[in-house]
Amino acid sequence: MAAVLQVLPCLARAPLRPLLLGGAVVRLASGMALAEQARQLFESAVGAVLPGPMLHRALSLDPGGGQLKVRDRSFQLRQNLYLVGFGKAVLGMAAAAEELLGQHLVQGVISVPKGIRAAMEHAGKQEMLLKPHSCVQVFEGAEDNLPDRDALRAALAIRQLAESLTADDLLLVLISGGGSALLPAPIPPVTLEEKQTLTKLLAARGANIQELNTIRKALSQLKGGGLARAAYPAQVVSLILSDVVGDPVEVIASGPTVASVHNVQDCLHILNRYGLRAALPRSVKTVLARADSDPHGPHTCGHVLNVIIGSNALALAEAQRQAEALGYQAVVLSAAMQGDVESIARFYGLLAQVAGTRLTLAGAGASAEEGEQLRELAAELQLPDLQLKEALEAVVRARGPVCLLAGGEPTVQLQGSGKGGRNQELALRVGVELGRQPLGPVDVLFLSGGTDGQDGPTEAAGAWVMPELASQAAAEGLDVATFLSHNDSHTFFRCFRGGVHLLHTGLTGTNVMDAHLLFLRPR
Numbered sequence: 001m002a003a004v005l006q007v008l009p010c011l012a013r014a015p016l017r018p019l020l021l022g023g024a025v026v027r028l029a030s031g032m033a034l035a036e037q038a039r040q041l042f043e044s045a046v047g048a049v050l051p052g053p054m055l056h057r058a059l060s061l062d063p064g065g066g067q068l069k070v071r072d073r074s075f076q077l078r079q080n081l082y083l084v085g086f087g088k089a090v091l092g093m094a095a096a097a098e099e100l101l102g103q104h105l106v107q108g109v110i111s112v113p114k115g116i117r118a119a120m121e122h123a124g125k126q127e128m129l130l131k132p133h134s135c136v137q138v139f140e141g142a143e144d145n146l147p148d149r150d151a152l153r154a155a156l157a158i159r160q161l162a163e164s165l166t167a168d169d170l171l172l173v174l175i176s177g178g179g180s181a182l183l184p185a186p187i188p189p190v191t192l193e194e195k196q197t198l199t200k201l202l203a204a205r206g207a208n209i210q211e212l213n214t215i216r217k218a219l220s221q222l223k224g225g226g227l228a229r230a231a232y233p234a235q236v237v238s239l240i241l242s243d244v245v246g247d248p249v250e251v252i253a254s255g256p257t258v259a260s261v262h263n264v265q266d267c268l269h270i271l272n273r274y275g276l277r278a279a280l281p282r283s284v285k286t287v288l289a290r291a292d293s294d295p296h297g298p299h300t301c302g303h304v305l306n307v308i309i310g311s312n313a314l315a316l317a318e319a320q321r322q323a324e325a326l327g328y329q330a331v332v333l334s335a336a337m338q339g340d341v342e343s344i345a346r347f348y349g350l351l352a353q354v355a356g357t358r359l360t361l362a363g364a365g366a367s368a369e370e371g372e373q374l375r376e377l378a379a380e381l382q383l384p385d386l387q388l389k390e391a392l393e394a395v396v397r398a399r400g401p402v403c404l405l406a407g408g409e410p411t412v413q414l415q416g417s418g419k420g421g422r423n424q425e426l427a428l429r430v431g432v433e434l435g436r437q438p439l440g441p442v443d444v445l446f447l448s449g450g451t452d453g454q455d456g457p458t459e460a461a462g463a464w465v466m467p468e469l470a471s472q473a474a475a476e477g478l479d480v481a482t483f484l485s486h487n488d489s490h491t492f493f494r495c496f497r498g499g500v501h502l503l504h505t506g507l508t509g510t511n512v513m514d515a516h517l518l519f520l521r522p523r
């Protein structure tokens with residue numbers, strides 16, 4: 001989610017209609033274009049990880065209201081329930097928690113992005129807002145996803161609340177992506193500015209989120225289990241919306257309720273790797289030198305229950321169910337798509353070739369060669385959970401429309417000064433790949449969207465493409481390669497066919513990275 005919070009009207013939800021209208025004959029439901037189905041499946045993925053549905057799945061009150069159930073654990077409620085939260089999706093999560101548990105909540109503090117309340121109000125998303133006289137105090141901060149004074153004030157209020165709790169209390173912690181920047185509490189003598197500079201430098205030099213958050217944890221009072229320690233001896237239940245591939249609780253928002261397993265050596269390795277060790281401020285050196293002899297010792301978190309309540313995999317599973325209801329053979333390929341956007345685009349291009357050929361049983365020879373290239377590229381991308389073989393077997397069985405789903409977060413190495421986001425850039429690149437060779441008698445569509453509804457600093461969530469993209473663009477006088485060389489995918493999609501290929505959802509109030517949908521429909 002970029003800094004500018006803008007909300008566009010949500011797509012009207014048309015009812016999902018099945019493609020299979022009896023027997024083995026597959027045909028399109030009347031008037032429902034492939035693109036519209038793609039949008040609807042994307043929305044169903046997002047719908048599964050919206051705050052309301054997630055909180056309802058994770059929490060329940062017993063009929064008497066005296067016990068809170070979280071998974072298979074029960075907690076006694078007796079005016080002892082407190083709430084804290086930090087992250088881009090936490091306003092809606094807190095609103096859903098208040099709706100469910102309102103009469104039991106004693107006090108709360110949350111740290112959310114600047115402008116989010118106004119944006120949600122403007123969009124008429126009442127369900128994402130706390131009640132007028134809520135006992136949950138809201139701090140807005142971390143402009144541009146960087147820790148700032150406002151976020152620091154929020155972090156201190158959260159720490160104060162946690163430290164005031166007793167063994168009779170229960171602290172509900174709501175966590176989502178962006179939580180690291182919204183919960184800065186540097187260990188003195190490290191200053192907020194020093195932490196901000198170091199974080200920016202690491203990110204700019206290509207540190208991944210695991211590396212970045214290892215450093216953040218080492219320099220923070222609340223990350224890496226610090227919040228759990230502040231709340232001890234209260235019981236702590238953390239409800240976590242994952243924006244990191246693989247859902248590692250110790251990485252998401254820098255794991256404030258998860259004991260950190262990293263030591264100073266890990267930090268020094270990372271700082272060395274990015275050429276930052278020599279130029280470290282004295283304060284950072286002091287804190288790192290002290291860390292291994294921390295009198296508190298490693299944090300233990302036996303009083304904490306950490307629960308992932310929303311993830312990319314959950315969102316994809318819902319879209320898969322909906323695709324099946326529409327008559328598609330649907331397979332989730334991976335919820336861990338990571339790597340350079342160009343390689344991932346080539347992967348989807350090849351996948352469409354191979355799957356298209358198998359689906360229409362045309363040109364088995366060509367398919368073998370491309371199949372080999374596809375496997376090689378998949379191996380290069382090192383996607384841990386990739387279900388490529390299963391997907392291709394399903395395609396052969398399908399003899400009808402196929403939907404391949406994936407999610408994750410590709411990387412864009414910015415070279416130009418254009419306007420775009422990783423989803424629009426991926427879609428544009430896939431459009432080019434799809435047009436490289438004729439795909440046979442099959443309609444193909446690819447959609448990529450950010451589940452938060454905002455792709456980079458643009459007002460779109462993503463875009464969808466078909467194999468005709470490059471030739472149609474050329475006919476309109478648009479040279480795709482030029483737009484790509486400037487990372488100007490958003491400008492391209494705004495011009496191309498009057499902007500109809502852009503995916504607009506408005507801010508969704510959730511964030512489980514991106515969703516990629518590839519549709520193949522034999523003609």
Ligand SMILES: Nc1ncnc2c1ncn2[C@@H]1O[C@H](COP(=O)(O)OP(=O)(O)OP(=O)(O)O)[C@@H](O)[C@H]1O
Pocket residue numbers: 001002003088145177243411412413414417418419420421422425450452454455456457486487488489511513
């Ligand atoms: N012109 C551009 N073209 C392509 N990608 C871009 C462009 N400008 C920014 N990006 C990418 O957009 C991303 C930042 O956007 P965004 O805020 O949506 O992502 P994020 O920081 O990962 O947050 P979130 O997890 O909320 O999506 C970065 O990955 C950046 O590389």
Ligand SMILES: O=C(O)[C@H](O)CO
Pocket residue numbers: 176177178179180181209213243244251252253254
């Ligand atoms: O806040 C953070 O650390 C990132 O969004 C990953 O969760």
